[in-house]
Amino acid sequence: MSDRLDKGEKSDESSTNVDAYYSCDDCGQGFKSRQELKEHESSQH
Numbered sequence: 596m597s598d599r600l601d602k603g604e605k606s607d608e609s610s611t612n613v614d615a616y617y618s619c620d621d622c623g624q625g626f627k628s629r630q631e632l633k634e635h636e637s638s639q640h
Contacts, residue, residue, distance in 0.1 A: 616625040617632040621640045626632040 616627055617629050618625045619632060619635055619640075621636070624635065626635060
C-alpha cells in the first residue's frame with residue numbers, strides 16, 4: 596500500500612477532487628483558489 600503512494604499515485608478519491616473550488620459563505624459564488632475567494636470577500640462583502 597505505501598509503495599503505491601511513494602510512486603506519486605493518487606487514490607481515486609483525491610483524483611476526483613481536482614476541480615474542487617472554494618465557495619463564498621455569504622453568496623455561494625465559487626472560486627478556483629483561496630486567494631480569489633479572499634479577494635472577493637474583502638471587496639464584495
